[in-house]
Amino acid sequence: xxxxxxxxxxxxxxxxxxxxxxxxxxxxxxxxxxxxxxxxxxxxxxxxxxxxxxxxxxxxxxxxxxxxxxxxxxxxxxxxxxxxxxxxxxxxxxxxxxxxxxxxxxxxxxxxxxxxxxxxxxxxxxxxxxxxxxxxxxxxxxxxxxxxxxxxxxxxxxxxxxxxxxxxxxxxxxxxxxxxxxxxxxxxxxxxxxxxxxxxxxxxxxxxxxxxxxxxxxxxxxxxxxxxxxxxxxxxxxxxxxxxxxxxxxxxxxxxxxxxxxxxxxxxxxxxxxxxxxxxxxxxxxxxxxxxxxxxxxxxxxxxxxxxxxxxxxxxxxxxxxxxxxxxxxxxxxxxxxxxxxxxxxxxxxxxxxxxxxxxxxxxxxxxxxxxxxxxxxxxxxxxxxxxxxxxxxxxxxxxxxxxxxxxxxxxxxxxxxxxxxxxxxx
Amino acid sequence: xxxxxxxxxxxxxxxxxxxxxxxxxxxxxxxxxxxxxxxxxxxxxxxxxxxxxxxxxxxxxxxxxxxxxxxxxxxxxxxxxxxxxxxxxxxxxxxxxxxxxxxxxxxxxxxxxxxxxxxxxxxxxxxxxxxxxxxxxxxxxxxxxxxxxxxxxxxxxxxxxxxxxxxxxxxxxxxxxxxxxxxxxxxxxxxxxxxxxxxxxxxxxxxxxxxxxxxxxxxxxxxxxxxxxxxxxxxxxxxxxxxxxxxxxxxxxxxxxxxxxxxxxxxxxxxxxxxxxxxxxxxxxxxxxxxxxxxxxxxxxxxxxxxxxxxxxxxxxxxxxxxxxxxxxxxxxxxxxxxxxxxxxxxxxxxxxxxxxxxxxxxxxxxxxxxxxxxxxxxxxxxxxxxxxxxxxxxxxxxxxxxxxxxxxxxxxxxxxxxxxxxxxxx
Numbered sequence: 115x116x117x118x119x120x121x122x123x124x125x126x127x128x129x130x131x132x133x134x135x136x137x138x139x140x141x142x143x144x145x146x147x148x149x150x151x152x153x154x155x156x157x158x159x160x161x162x163x164x165x166x167x168x169x170x171x172x173x174x175x176x177x178x179x180x181x182x183x184x185x186x187x188x189x190x191x192x193x194x195x196x197x198x199x200x201x202x203x204x205x206x207x208x209x210x211x212x213x214x215x216x217x218x219x220x221x222x223x224x225x226x227x228x229x230x231x232x233x234x235x236x237x238x239x240x241x242x243x244x245x246x247x248x249x250x251x252x253x254x255x256x257x258x259x260x261x262x263x264x265x266x267x268x269x270x271x272x273x274x275x276x277x278x279x280x281x282x283x284x285x286x287x288x289x290x291x292x293x294x295x296x297x298x299x300x301x302x303x304x305x306x307x308x309x310x311x312x313x314x315x316x317x318x319x320x321x322x323x324x325x326x327x328x329x330x331x332x333x334x335x336x337x338x339x340x341x342x343x344x345x346x347x348x349x350x351x352x353x354x355x356x357x358x359x360x361x362x363x364x365x366x367x368x369x370x371x372x373x374x375x376x377x378x379x380x381x382x383x384x385x386x387x388x389x390x391x392x393x394x395x396x397x398x399x400x401x402x403x404x405x406x407x408x409x410x411x412x413x414x415x416x417x418x419x420x421x422x423x424x425x426x427x428x429x430x431x432x433x434x435x436x437x438x439x440x441x442x443x444x445x446x447x448x449x450x451x452x453x454x455x456x457x458x459x460x461x462x463x464x465x466x467x468x469x470x471x472x473x474x475x476x477x478x479x480x481x482x483x484x485x486x487x488x489x490x491x492x493x494x495x496x497x498x499x500x501x502x503x504x505x506x507x508x509x510x511x512x513x514x515x516x517x518x519x520x521x522x523x524x525x526x527x528x529x530x531x532x533x534x535x536x537x538x539x540x541x
Numbered sequence: 542x543x544x545x546x547x548x549x550x551x552x553x554x555x556x557x558x559x560x561x562x563x564x565x566x567x568x569x570x571x572x573x574x575x576x577x578x579x580x581x582x583x584x585x586x587x588x589x590x591x592x593x594x595x596x597x598x599x600x601x602x603x604x605x606x607x608x609x610x611x612x613x614x615x616x617x618x619x620x621x622x623x624x625x626x627x628x629x630x631x632x633x634x635x636x637x638x639x640x641x642x643x644x645x646x647x648x649x650x651x652x653x654x655x656x657x658x659x660x661x662x663x664x665x666x667x668x669x670x671x672x673x674x675x676x677x678x679x680x681x682x683x684x685x686x687x688x689x690x691x692x693x694x695x696x697x698x699x700x701x702x703x704x705x706x707x708x709x710x711x712x713x714x715x716x717x718x719x720x721x722x723x724x725x726x727x728x729x730x731x732x733x734x735x736x737x738x739x740x741x742x743x744x745x746x747x748x749x750x751x752x753x754x755x756x757x758x759x760x761x762x763x764x765x766x767x768x769x770x771x772x773x774x775x776x777x778x779x780x781x782x783x784x785x786x787x788x789x790x791x792x793x794x795x796x797x798x799x800x801x802x803x804x805x806x807x808x809x810x811x812x813x814x815x816x817x818x819x820x821x822x823x824x825x826x827x828x829x830x831x832x833x834x835x836x837x838x839x840x841x842x843x844x845x846x847x848x849x850x851x852x853x854x855x856x857x858x859x860x861x862x863x864x865x866x867x868x869x870x871x872x873x874x875x876x877x878x879x880x881x882x883x884x885x886x887x888x889x890x891x892x893x894x895x896x897x898x899x900x901x902x903x904x905x906x907x908x909x910x911x912x913x914x915x916x917x918x919x920x921x922x923x924x925x926x927x928x929x930x931x932x933x934x935x936x937x938x939x940x941x942x943x944x945x946x947x948x949x950x951x952x953x954x955x956x957x958x959x960x961x962x963x964x965x966x967x968x
Contacts (some may be wrong), residue, residue, distance in 0.1 A: 134831055139690060145688055145756070243686060249832035251678075251686030259670060259678030261572055262852020264565060329572070341851040385618035387838060390817055404561055404849035405839065411814060412835035422831035425689020433869055440864035447571040 117146065117432045118153040118483035120187040122178050122203055123194035126222045127217060127244070128155070129167055130421035131191060136168040142425070146432045154181040187315040191433055193244075197224060208232035213431040213441075215424055217244035221246060223334040226325060230443055237443040239434055241427035246319045247272050247329060247396040249419030250412040251426070256326045256400075257444045264403040265327040269539060272319040274394035274414045275310035276342045276362035278302045279421040280350075280379065281392040284359055289347045302394055312341035316364045316377040323398070324366035324375040330450040332366070332375055338455040340378035349533050352465055352504060353381040356537075359389050363538060376451040381463055382539035389539075399539075456513035461490070461537040464504050464515075466522060467530040468494075470501035474527045478503060481525065485518040486510065499529070506537065545580040547614045549605050549630055550621035554671070555582070556594055557848035558618060563595040573859040581608040599890040609634045616858055618851060620671075621644040624651060635659035635667060637960045640858040640868075642851055644671035648761045650745035650761040653752060655817065657870055666861055666868040668854035673746045674699050674823040674845030677839040680855070681685075683753045683827075684871045691830040692754040694794040696966060701841045702737035703769050703789035703820035705729045707777075707806065708819040711786055716774045729821055739768035741806040743791045750825070756879040757801055759793075765882040767805035776960050779892055779931060783964075786816050790965060799879040802888040807891055809966035816966075826966075836841060836940035883940035888917070888964040890933050891942075893949060894957040895921075897928035900952045905930060908952065912945040913937065926956070933964065 119135075121128055135142065135150060143149045153168060156178035164174070175181055182190055182203050190207040192199055195218050206223070207214050209232050213343040216222070222229065222245055224371050233240040243253050247270070256265075271277050275297060294311065297303035309315045317337040324332040334370065342362055353360045358381035366375045382389050387409045391397040396414025401407055413419040475494060482489050488508040496502050507515070515534070523531045546562075548555055562569065562577060570576045579596060583605035591598070602608055609617055609630050617634040621627055622645050631648070634641050636659050643649070649656065649672055660667040670680050674697070683692075700702050702724060709720040721738065724730035736742045744764040751759040769789055780787045785808035793802045809816050814836045818824040823841025828834055840846040861868065895901050902921060909916050915935040923929050934942070942961070950958045 130831070134689065138689070141691065141756075142689065145872045249829075250835060251682035254681055255678035255687050258857050259681050259853040259953035260849070262561065262565070262569065262854070263676075263849040264568065329568075387817075390814075402849065404557070404845040404852070406843075406846050408677060408837075408839035410835075410837055413833040416833075418831040419833050422690040422829060423678075425831070426686040427689075428864075429688035429691070430685050434866075437867035437869060439861075439866035439869075442860055442864060442866075445572045 116151040117435065118186050118188050119149050119157045120153050120181045120184070120190045122181070122192045124155050124164065125193070126417040127420045127424070130417035131193065131424050132167050132169050134421050134425055142429065145429050147436055150293040150428065150432060153184060153187050156181050178203055179206065183210070187212060189209055189213045189215065189428065191428065192218060195220060197221055199226065201228070205232040208238045209236040211236045211238050213239040213435060215241045215427040215431060217242065217420060217424065219245040219318040219322060221399060223321035226322070226333070227331055230446070233441060233443055237441060240433045240443065241431055243427050244420045244423035245307045246322050247398060248412065248414045248416065249422045250396060250398065250410050250414065252398055252410055255410065259336060260400070260402055260405060263405050265368070265400060266403065267365070267401040268323050268327050268398060269388060270323065270364045270396070270398040271361055271388060271391050272364050272396050272398070272414060273310055273316045273362055274396060275303045275307065276395070277391065278394045280342060280345065280360050280362055283345070283347060283350050287347055290343060290345055311343055313339040313377040315513065316362065320364045320366055320375045320377050323364070324373055325446065326444055327366055328368050328373050328448060328450060329445050330373060330448040331383065331446055332373065332452065336375060336452045338376035338378070342379045345379050346533065349535055350464070352533070353462065356381065356463070356506065357384050358382055358537065359384060360535070361388060365538065368450065371450050372453045373450045374458050376455060376458065378419040379537060380538040386539040408483050456511060458512050459509045461507055461509050462515050463504070463535045463537050464519065466503045466528050466530040467532050468501050468503045469499060469527050469529065470497050471527060475503065477525055477527055478505070478522060481521045482507070482518055484520070485514050487514050487518050502532070543578040544862065545578050545613050547580050547583070547608045547611070547617045549583045549619045551582050551584050551591065552620070553844040554620040554847045554851070558620065558851050559594050561598050561848050561852055562946070566860045566919065567709070569856065572856050574863055577855065577859060579614050580611060580614050583608050587744045605759065606633065608622050610637070614639060614935055615862060616640045616642065616855065618855065618921045619645060620851065622647060624648055628652065632659040635665045636663040638663045638665050640666040640862060641860060642796055642854040644669065644847060645852065646672040646745040646749060650748035653749065653760070654758055657873070657914050660868060660870055664868060667870065668858055670802045670854050671847045671850035673749050674825060675839065675841040675843065676849045677823060677825065677837050677841065679825055679837055680753060682837065682951065687827070687829055687832060690730050690825060690832050692795070693830065694792070694828040695750050695754050695825060696789055696815060696823040697750065697791045697823070698815060698818050699791050699823050699825070699841060700737055700743045700789055701823060702730045702734065704818065704823070705821045706738070706767060707772065707787050709788055710772070710774060710777050717770060717772055738770055740766040743789065744928060746790045747793055747802045747804050750791070751800055753871055754793055754872065755795050755875060755877060756872050757875040758873055759800060759879065763802060763879045765803035769806045772806050773960065775892070776962055779890065779960070782809055783808065783890070784811050784931065786808055786811060787816060787962070792965065795877070798877050799880045800877045801885050803885065805881060805963060807963040807965040809882040813928035813966040883938060886936045888934055888936055889942050890931070890947065892959040893930045893955050894959050895928050895930045896926060896954050897924050898954060902930065904952055904954055905932070905949060908948045909934070910943055912941050913950070914945050916939050929959070
């Protein structure tokens with residue numbers, strides 16, 4: 115017997131899947147118990163030269179749905195992305211009892227429950243390790259290894275482009291635009307970097323991580339999102355003065371029956387394990403009741419690492435299929451409310467350009483106090499029109515902080531609110 | 542229906558398992574689909590007051606084997622350790638088709654294949670996430686997530702006691718004895734620390750990791766083992782001068798059809814992700830063909846983290862059982878040879894007390910050259926009878942290096958071979 119695979123998409127990840135299947139054929143057969151055979155590869159445009167791939171050219175087709183529907187297909191691997199027609203391919207496959215492996219974070223984050231339902235209806239496996247943090251084994255640890263524990267919080271760096279940009283800004287003192295240009299030149303940023311730098315990519319991953327960690331349903335619209343485009347060289351320098359670094363964080367946390375999920379740049383202390391995750395690397399830091407603090411680190415993107423995650427799922431799914439095992443979908447039994455961003459508690463670093471006059475500090479402090487925001491440290495430097503006042507707060511809600519900043523900007527002595535940044539990861 | 546659990550052992554880990562089962566009862570029931578009930582708890586001595594545990598005192602028994610053999614028991618959790626009678630309990634349970642969860646690294650490393658065979662014979666699940674690196678989800682990622690990839694090397698810190706001792710020596714400049722005393726006072730080292738400081742504990746884990754990573758059979762007798770008792774404050778200082786730290790490493794590597802597994806202290810560059818794993822924390826660094834470099838980090842010991850790993854396995858095993866899934870043992874299809882330590886290639890840091898005379902360096906260099914060991918850097922400091930010569934080599938075999946050191950110690954100009962340490966983790 116052989117296990118027949120339909121591959122939808124043959125770009126960077128898809129072609130690497132083909133290469134790995136070929137190169138590791140003997141090992142994969144030993145691990146699964148029977149060979150994997152590619153039944154067909156769906157591509158958008160036919161006729162392209164793919165002579166570098168170790169595969170029969172007659173396997174290529176432009177009819178993805180037709181391939182999915184073929185009777186001899188056991189497993190569908192979707193590495194195209196986007197909402198449609200990926201949703202149709204995946205739900206069709208699952209409902210027909212075919213196992214699906216996908217890296218489609220956007221679809222999972224928007225409509226994961228429809229996919230999960232199709233998997234249940236068809237009695238089929240749905241695996242998606244490659245959707246978050248590339249090769250880092252993450253979804254399986256979250257949905258299985260930590261299944262006997264209670265997860266309180268997941269803080270992660272799941273976007274390599276923004277981590278690369280902020281790492282370079284930290285290392286070289288460059289501004290955002292310059293670091294982005296370098297990232298583009300090196301292929302770490304796409305021609306249109308919006309999905310990365312504005313946090314859309316990370317927001318989709320935040321929804322998937324929060325759903326798995328808290329056994330509830332979180333979609334991308336529940337995720338608060340802020341990009342890194344406003345992060346300045348001055349913010350990075352200010353963070354360094356506090357013993358912190360600025361990182362593109364994705365935070366999912368639970369407090370009683372309420373969860374929150376958010377994506378934004380933030381300062382974290384240099385001693386925090388996430389602080390030394392640099393360049394295009396990803397990492398996921400988990401705080402659990404009994405297990406304590408855990409971190410998973412690795413390459414978050416790239417053809418080979420993502421293909422590794424796909425093949426890990428492929429072996430699992432193929433073994434399950436061979437064993438006739440009942441699929442075990444992630445457990446989604448908790449119906450937790452989403453905390454609005456205004457109610458989320460954290461600490462803040464606020465930097466103000468002020469006039470160096472007597473009474474400025476008192477004026478600023480009274481605005482913080484009036485909105486119930488307690489100051490942890492305050493520091494003034496410079497003289498005359500160059501004076502800068504930096505305040506770090508104790509925890510306050512986002513709404514409290516916003517109103518405070520709004521009021522501060524109206525003070526005569528405050529020439530400009532230079533920056534506001536959250537401070538996370540107290541060690 | 543309820544799933545009935547026999548707990549063998551009620552020490553630090555066992556009592557934490559009882560507490561977690563109680564505290565998370567509702568969640569666990571939701572995740573599994575039916576409640577877990579403790580059928581009995583086997584302890585060595587009856588009559589002890591365990592009033593702090595949320596469990597009916599009548600459940601305690603001193604007849605472990607009797608408990609395992611009870612018809613109503615579905616799952617056995619063994620957290621006693623040691624070879625016998627644990628082997629009998631586990632194999633009896635597995636052969637009777639009962640799932641087993643164990644944290645017994647010594648038994649797995651000595652006779653893992655007998656346990657695996659019993660699991661196959663009985664058609665039962667055998668899970669042991671808690672056996673290596675406590676709560677860090679590791680065995681599941683290795684045996685499942687990376688199942689579609691080829692692992693080249695696993696470098697890990699899997700012993701919290703020795704990592705704590707070496708971390709403190711690095712932070713404070715203390716010697717081994719002083720740091721060990723501190724570790725004992727804080728409960729990080731046992732009254733008899735031999736198993737930890739001589740590397741026996743890590744060697745068992747090395748055998749388990751190597752077996753899983755390379756789909757072959759490696760037992761504890763295949764593991765080269767060296768403790769940390771000879772590491773001196775001077776070694777730590779020497780490492781720092783090279784931009785390195787000394788870490789208690791456990792290395793499993795594969796080269797073609799040959800594997801090696803070894804446990805010893807070694808210098809690694811400060812930029813290496815393992816270098817910042819300090820205190821009692823554990824971490825496992827994996828180098829895979831497609832996935833690249835991955836690291837898993839977390840608490841390696843302690844009642845709660847270990848119990849978290851046990852409960853993760855418990856949920857998996859219980860769900861499998863409910864679904865009537867065929868157990869899927871780790872795949873052990875490769876029959877790889879073990880490379881003798883003498884043939885293992887690495888780099889070395891050699892520190893010699895020498896007389897500061899003309900020609901010493903030439904004499905030393907010629908001994909290295911005569912044994913085919915190429916020097917990467919050499920540095921002489923001090924004067925007269927206080928002179929120290931430090932050489933760092935390119936890769937050489939352990940046998941080449943041993944002979945070289947032996948010859949060096951016989952030179953008139955060399956008063957003492959002060960230390961020899963391996964250098965790992967080239968970044």
